[in-house]
Amino acid sequence: MDFTFNSYASILIFCGIITLLFSYNLFGKKGEAVKLFGYMMLSNAIWSLGYGFELASSTLSQMKFFINVEYLGITTLPMNWFLFCLQLAGKDCWYKKKINLVMLLAFSLLTIVLVWTNDYHHLQYRSLNVDHSGPFPMVMITPGIWYRVFTVYFYLLLGLGSYLILVKFRKADPIYRRQNYTIFFAALIPWMTNLAYLLGIRPLENLDLTPFAFIVAIFLIAIAIYRFKLFDILPVAREKVLDLIQDGYLVLDGQNRVIDYNLAVKKYLPNELKDKIIGMQVDQLFPGQEDLLRFITAHSSGKIEMKVQLDKGIFDLEANIMYLNENQLNNEATVVKIQDLTAIREEALRSKLQTEELKKLNQLKDKIFSIIAHDLRGPLVNLSEVLKMVNTGMISLDEFKNLSPKLSRDILYTTDLLENILHWSRSQLKGYGINKTFFELRSMILNEVNYHLPSAAIKKINIVHDVFPGMIVYADMIMIQIVVRNILNNSIKFCREACEIHIGAVYQPDHRMMICIEDNGHGMPPEILASLFTGTGSSTRGTMNEKGTGLGLVICKDFMERNNGEIIVESEIGKGTKFYLYLPVDEG
Numbered sequence: 001m002d003f004t005f006n007s008y009a010s011i012l013i014f015c016g017i018i019t020l021l022f023s024y025n026l027f028g029k030k031g032e033a034v035k036l037f038g039y040m041m042l043s044n045a046i047w048s049l050g051y052g053f054e055l056a057s058s059t060l061s062q063m064k065f066f067i068n069v070e071y072l073g074i075t076t077l078p079m080n081w082f083l084f085c086l087q088l089a090g091k092d093c094w095y096k097k098k099i100n101l102v103m104l105l106a107f108s109l110l111t112i113v114l115v116w117t118n119d120y121h122h123l124q125y126r127s128l129n130v131d132h133s134g135p136f137p138m139v140m141i142t143p144g145i146w147y148r149v150f151t152v153y154f155y156l157l158l159g160l161g162s163y164l165i166l167v168k169f170r171k172a173d174p175i176y177r178r179q180n181y182t183i184f185f186a187a188l189i190p191w192m193t194n195l196a197y198l199l200g201i202r203p204l205e206n207l208d209l210t211p212f213a214f215i216v217a218i219f220l221i222a223i224a225i226y227r228f229k230l231f232d233i234l235p236v237a238r239e240k241v242l243d244l245i246q247d248g249y250l251v252l253d254g255q256n257r258v259i260d261y262n263l264a265v266k267k268y269l270p271n272e273l274k275d276k277i278i279g280m281q282v283d284q285l286f287p288g289q290e291d292l293l294r295f296i297t298a299h300s301s302g303k304i305e306m307k308v309q310l311d312k313g314i315f316d317l318e319a320n321i322m323y324l325n326e327n328q329l330n331n332e333a334t335v336v337k338i339q340d341l342t343a344i345r346e347e348a349l350r351s352k353l354q355t356e357e358l359k360k361l362n363q364l365k366d367k368i369f370s371i372i373a374h375d376l377r378g379p380l381v382n383l384s385e386v387l388k389m390v391n392t393g394m395i396s397l398d399e400f401k402n403l404s405p406k407l408s409r410d411i412l413y414t415t416d417l418l419e420n421i422l423h424w425s426r427s428q429l430k431g432y433g434i435n436k437t438f439f440e441l442r443s444m445i446l447n448e449v450n451y452h453l454p455s456a457a458i459k460k461i462n463i464v465h466d467v468f469p470g471m472i473v474y475a476d477m478i479m480i481q482i483v484v485r486n487i488l489n490n491s492i493k494f495c496r497e498a499c500e501i502h503i504g505a506v507y508q509p510d511h512r513m514m515i516c517i518e519d520n521g522h523g524m525p526p527e528i529l530a531s532l533f534t535g536t537g538s539s540t541r542g543t544m545n546e547k548g549t550g551l552g553l554v555i556c557k558d559f560m561e562r563n564n565g566e567i568i569v570e571s572e573i574g575k576g577t578k579f580y581l582y583l584p585v586d587e588g
Helices: 007-026 032-055 060-074 077-088 098-116 145-170 174-198 210-227 235-244 263-268 290-297 342-392 397-428 441-458 477-493 526-530 552-562
Strands: 125-131 138-143 248-252 258-261 302-310 313-324 333-340 437-440 462-466 472-475 500-508 512-519 566-572 576-584
Touching: 007 032, 007 210, 032 060, 032 077, 032 210, 060 098, 060 125, 060 138, 077 098, 077 145, 098 145, 138 145, 174 210, 248 263, 263 333, 290 302, 290 313, 290 333, 313 342, 342 397, 397 477, 437 441, 441 462, 441 477, 441 500, 441 512, 472 477, 472 576, 477 500, 477 512, 477 552, 477 576, 552 566, 552 576
Parallel strands: 462 500
Antiparallel strands: 125 138, 248 258, 248 333, 302 313, 313 333, 437 472, 500 512, 512 576, 566 576
C-alpha cells in the first residue's frame, strides 16, 4: 500500500491510536457503563484510524478498502452511544431484552454488508470517485438510498441518547448538572458537524469532519467522567444507593451550604424545607443546634447528639461529622451522617422497664415462697398440733372451744391466702384467658357481703350496700369477685368495732361503672399508700392483730387492668379508706 500522510490524516491516526489505548484500558474496569463507553471509544478509534489512512491514500481501491474498515466503527458508534445513554439514564432494562439488542446489531451488520458489497447493488453509494482538486486526493461520494436510511438511523440514535440524558439529569442534583450538560453538549458536536457536512457546509469540499468532532466529543465526555468520578460512581447508581440508605447524609461546601443530600434527610426536616435543601445553610435546616454548627464551623470531625422536634414527633439523632479537605469536588467539604437513635432509645427504655418489671416479679415470687414457707405452713401446723393434743387428751373439750375462735381465724386467713396465691399464679401462666361477660353487679356484691358477714359480726361491723338492680358491667366476673373480696377483707381487717363499710355504684359519663367501697376504719399513712399495689411494702396487722401478706391488692390491680378497668385508693389516718373501682359497661 502507498501512503502520503498529510496533517488531517496524521491527526486522525494519532487520535485514533490514543482513543484505542483508552478503550483498551477501560475494558479492564468494572461497571456496565464503563464498558459501553469503552466500546464507544473503540468504534470511534476504528473510524478515526480508517479515515486517517483513507486520507493518506492516493488510489480509489485503497480508499475503498479503508472505507470498508471505517464502517466497522461508523455503524457501531451510534449504537454504542445509545446503549451508553440508556445505562446512564437507568433504562438499561431496554437493551437487556434480547430482541431489542438483536435489532440494533442486525441494522449495523446489514449496513456493513451493504457497504462491503456496494459494487454489486450501489445501495450505499451510487458512485465513488477520487477528487484531485484539493491539497490531497479525497473520495467524492454520491450517496445511495441506504446511505440516507443509515443517516436517519444515525441521527435517530444520537438524538434519542441525548434526549434520555437531558430528561434524566435535568432532575438530578445541581452538583452533577455541569457533568450532565457537558455530556449532552458533547453529543451535539458530532451531530451538528455531520449535519453541516450533509448540508454542504464544508471547509474542504469532500473532507468529512465528523470523526474529528467525535474525537472532541469523547474527549469532553472523558473530562466530565474523570472530573466527577463517573467511572467509580455513576450519578444514577449513586442516587439509587444513597436513597436506599436509612441514615441521612448531607454534603456541605466550605461555606456550610448544602450541595448534596439523600432522601433519608428529609424525614428530619420541616415540610416547608424539604423541597429547597440545596444551597441552604446548615443552621437553617437545623436551627438551635449549636454543637452541630460549632463542629462544622471549626472544621472538626466527631459525633454529637441532637434532639429535633417536628410536627410528627421528637427525634433523637446522632450526627457523625466528617471534614474533608482533599477531594475532587471542592477544596473542602463536610459530610454529615445523621443516624436516628429514637427507636434504639425507645427499645433501651422498654428493656429497662422490662428489667425493672422482671425484678419486681422476682421479688414478688420470693415473697410468695416466703409466705408459703412461713405464713401458710404456720396455721396448718398449729391446727395439726391442737388436734393431736385433743386426740391424746392433753387438752379438754372446753379448752378446745376456747381455742377454736383463734383457730377459725387462722383457717380463714389461710384459705384466703391460698386462694389469692392460686389465682395470682394462674394469671401469670402463659395462655391464661379472660372470660369477659355481661353480668349484674348487685348479685355479685351481695354474695361477697354474705361471705364476709361472719368475720364482720366478730367486730360488730355493719356492711351497707347501695347497688341498684340492673347495673351491668362487662368483665371477667370471677376476677372482679376476687377484687371485691380482697378489698372487703382489708376493710374488715382495719376497722374497729362498730365501724361501717359502705358499698355503692354509679354510672360514669365515660361509659364506665364506678364502684366505691368505703370504710371509716383506721386508714393508711402516705408511705404505705404509695407502695400499696407494688407488693414491695410490708404487711400491717389489723385492729385485732389479724395477719396479712400484702399480696391481695397486687392481685386486685392486676385483675382490674386485665379487664380494662382502674383501681384508685384514698386514705387518711383516723378517717378511713375509699377504694374506687372503674369497670367498662360495654365491649367498646
